[in-house]
Amino acid sequence: MSFLKLRNKILPRSIPSTKDIDSTEQTDLFSVDDSLRSFSESEDESLDHRETEPSISSRVANAPFGIKTKTKGCEGGRIIKNWAETNSYDASKFRFPETIQELRQLVLDSSEIRCAGAMHSCAPLLASDGIIISLEKFNQILDIDINTSMVTIQAGVKCHDLCEEIATHGLAMGTLGSIDWQTVVGAVMTGTHGGSLTTPCLHDFVQSYTLLKADGEIITVDRDTESVIFSALAPSMGVFGIVVELKLRCTKIQYLEASMTALPFDEMIPRFDDIMKTNKYCRIIIYPSIKQATIWTANPVEKGSAAAKGAYQSDTYVNFRNENEKSLLQQFLQHHNDSDFELADQCLHKVLKSQLKRLSHYEARYNHVLCLERNNGIPHADIEFAFDNNDSIAVLETVRDYCNSKRVPYYNFEIRTTKKDDAMLSCCHGRDTMWIDFQAKSDVSAEFFGEMQNLLSPFGFRKHWAKGMDHSKLDYLLHQFPKLTDWMLLVHKMDPDGKFRNNHFNMWFKKTMEALEKQGRHFPNHYVPYRIG
Numbered sequence: 001m002s003f004l005k006l007r008n009k010i011l012p013r014s015i016p017s018t019k020d021i022d023s024t025e026q027t028d029l030f031s032v033d034d035s036l037r038s039f040s041e042s043e044d045e046s047l048d049h050r051e052t053e054p055s056i057s058s059r060v061a062n063a064p065f066g067i068k069t070k071t072k073g074c075e076g077g078r079i080i081k082n083w084a085e086t087n088s089y090d091a092s093k094f095r096f097p098e099t100i101q102e103l104r105q106l107v108l109d110s111s112e113i114r115c116a117g118a119m120h121s122c123a124p125l126l127a128s129d130g131i132i133i134s135l136e137k138f139n140q141i142l143d144i145d146i147n148t149s150m151v152t153i154q155a156g157v158k159c160h161d162l163c164e165e166i167a168t169h170g171l172a173m174g175t176l177g178s179i180d181w182q183t184v185v186g187a188v189m190t191g192t193h194g195g196s197l198t199t200p201c202l203h204d205f206v207q208s209y210t211l212l213k214a215d216g217e218i219i220t221v222d223r224d225t226e227s228v229i230f231s232a233l234a235p236s237m238g239v240f241g242i243v244v245e246l247k248l249r250c251t252k253i254q255y256l257e258a259s260m261t262a263l264p265f266d267e268m269i270p271r272f273d274d275i276m277k278t279n280k281y282c283r284i285i286i287y288p289s290i291k292q293a294t295i296w297t298a299n300p301v302e303k304g305s306a307a308a309k310g311a312y313q314s315d316t317y318v319n320f321r322n323e324n325e326k327s328l329l330q331q332f333l334q335h336h337n338d339s340d341f342e343l344a345d346q347c348l349h350k351v352l353k354s355q356l357k358r359l360s361h362y363e364a365r366y367n368h369v370l371c372l373e374r375n376n377g378i379p380h381a382d383i384e385f386a387f388d389n390n391d392s393i394a395v396l397e398t399v400r401d402y403c404n405s406k407r408v409p410y411y412n413f414e415i416r417t418t419k420k421d422d423a424m425l426s427c428c429h430g431r432d433t434m435w436i437d438f439q440a441k442s443d444v445s446a447e448f449f450g451e452m453q454n455l456l457s458p459f460g461f462r463k464h465w466a467k468g469m470d471h472s473k474l475d476y477l478l479h480q481f482p483k484l485t486d487w488m489l490l491v492h493k494m495d496p497d498g499k500f501r502n503n504h505f506n507m508w509f510k511k512t513m514e515a516l517e518k519q520g521r522h523f524p525n526h527y528v529p530y531r532i533g
Contacts, residue, residue: 053181056080056094056116056134063091084122085379086442093128098137100218100244106133107242107499108216114502115238117186118158120179121466122382125190125237128502135183138244141165149250150207155185155243160374163367171250172366174205178283178320178373185243190466191235191426193435194370195283195416197276197389201428203234204421210245214499218244231483232424232490235465239501240494256281256369257306258298258318260359262352265403268293269396276389276417281370284415288403289341290348294355296320298369306363314364320372322358325351329378332411333441341407348411380410381445383452384437384464386427389417391459392434399436402455409448410440424483427462437467474508475515488512 063078078091094116097103107113112130119126126132138154141162145151146169153162159180163173175194177187184202193201208222209230223230233240263271265286276282279297286293307313321329328347335344362369387395396415414437420428427433440448462480478484488509498506 053118055136056119057096057136060091060094080119082119082122082126083377083379084120084381084442086122086381086445087124087127089126089132093130093132095131095133096137097133097135100212103133103135103138103242103244104212104216104218106131107212107214111497111499112502113242113500115242115500117183117189118181120182120186121190122380123466124502124504125466126502127504133242135185135242135244142245144169144171146171149252150247151250152245152247153184154245155183157184158182159184159187160367160371166250167253167365167367170253172253173202174249174251175199175202176367176370177202178371179377180367180371180374184248185246188234188246189236189238189243191423191464192466193416193418193428193433194281196281196419197417197432198280198419200419200421201423201426203423203426205249206234207247207249209233209243209247211240212242212244214241214495214497228486229490229494231422232487234423235425236487236491237465237505239491239505241500254300254366255303255306255363256298256366257301257311257361257363258296258359258369259361260294260296260356262292262294262356265291265293265400268295269393269400272392272396272415282417285412286399286403286415287348287352287412288408289411290345290352291403292348292352294352296359296372301363304363306361310361312362314362314368316364317368317371317374318359318362318364319375320359321351321355321376323376325354326376326378328354329411333378336407336409336411380439381442381449382437382439382464382467383445383449384435384467385452385456385461386433386435386464387456387459387461389432389434392417395434395436395456395459398455398459402452409444410438413438424487425465425481427464429481429483435464437464474511475518478512478515478519484512 059080060078063080079088080091081088095106097106110130112128114126114128114130114132116126116132116134135155138156139158139161140154141151141157142154143150143152144166149171151162151166151171159173159176159182162184163176163180166172173184175196177192177194182192188203188206191201191203206223208220210218210220211233212218221230221233233243265288268275268284272284275284275295275297279299281298283296284293285296304313328351332344332347332351335341335347414435416435416437418428418433418435420430420432423429427435438449438452457476460480463477481487491509495501498509501509
């Protein structure tokens with residue numbers, strides 16, 4: 001087996017001209033005035049030039065001291081927060097093993113363990129009364145098999161590093177979310193999805209897991225030979241053990257032609273199915289207070305063919321928002337908090353004008369196109385609902401009516417679709433899925449998310465496991481995951497003492513068992529899915 005050290009690559013900086021990017025006309029409503037930034041400026045934040053985001057170890061080393069937090073065990077201590085700033089963690093609990101022997105000893109010596117990826121989940125997945133293990137030192141791409149399109153990686157490999165390396169071999173990850181700072185394993189464990197009706201979630205591309213169990217045993221779980229436990233392992237939020245290696249099926253690399261247009265929200269709804277079915281990738285952003293939808297699409301092309309038609313050709317990432325647009329959105333939030341809604345909405349119109357010019361027509365390699373949210377994000381809480389795509393029009397009409405009746409406390413929400421799969425706890429289990437990702441600042445998220453949950457419960461939604469683990473209506477969700485009972489029994493079999501769970505998971509497991517018992521779905525007498533006491 002060959003061992004391939006990840007290469008740090010300096011991404012070239014290239015600034016297109018206005019004529020390259022502004023190849024399509026926009027309506028008068030979205031015409032761009034000279035005061036807005038465009039690709040023609042010499043310091044354009046649309047293009048991405050960062051190599052990495054800070055490692056967890058560097059964040060721990062530089063964690064501030066004495067910040068007040070309500071998180072148990074963090075009072076007055078050194079803390080680090082997740083990206084969304086919804087959860088705080090005691091920096092002293094983090095461990096950074098460098099070898100499998102060190103990792104195994106940590107597992108054997110600890111009674112409660114959570115494992116960190118890149119800390120991009122907004123749910124409290126890492127909270128622990130024990131230790132939090134980061135596998136950032138396990139950052140090797142172990143093997144690239146061009147003949148089978150399989151790659152074998154360690155658990156600390158980031159999506160963007162893997163994409164850059166395998167691209168030199170003509171390969172690509174099978175799907176990507178809108179950012180690529182996550183570890184591949186972390187993205188798999190939390191059910192990361194893209195935005196394509198013809199492409200399933202990332203876990204569907206996994207061939208095998210190498211797993212360190214609670215008793216120190218290391219096992220390999222293969223799709224072809226252990227299909228039942230394999231189906232349970234992702235998404236599973238790390239409660240079966242620590243994945244130390246992953247074998248992933250890749251696809252052939254593609255170049256994509258991307259564009260953005262806009263429609264009134266109301267006019268987008270009857271066109272939704274056609275938009276999703278006629279484009280390989282699609283991402284719709286709704287700005288409810290101004291009743292507008294931006295429709296971003298991307299489709300495979302021969303390299304250079306879109307550029308030949310006037311598209312800007314980028315050799316690096318193109319961000320969904322630049323720094324100026326980010327600033328305008330931050331201003332929106334401030335004006336909204338001050339109840340100055342007219343000024344807030346003016347900010348949104350400026351954002352759309354700018355984006356519709358910058359992103360009107362461009363071409364780049366698949367990951368440089370799909371991972372358009374990697375920079376200039378604004379930390380926020382998320383709750384993402386997964387609906388049967390057959391109900392998409394009715395769901396969107398319900399959301400539109402809600403938005404017309406009251407003001408939403410954030411500037412946008414996002415809609416994507418994903419192909420069905422058969423993983424036990426997948427939100428796409430057995431059905432093609434439409435996702436709606438609602439967002440809000442953490443201080444107002446609970447009320448808003450609760451309203452959306454109540455509003456949309458007739459449609460049988462499932463929740464993204466990394467964006468809404470605080471299930472307030474558990475009995476409702478039990479009906480949405482037909483394999484949940486089987487999954488819980490497998491968790492108990494793999495980790496009977498709950499070493500890889502935390503108080504949040506134990507609470508959830510307890511409520512799950514109680515709800516299932518009320519439904520007459522009984523467990524064996526020896527089954528205790530949570531620690532007592």
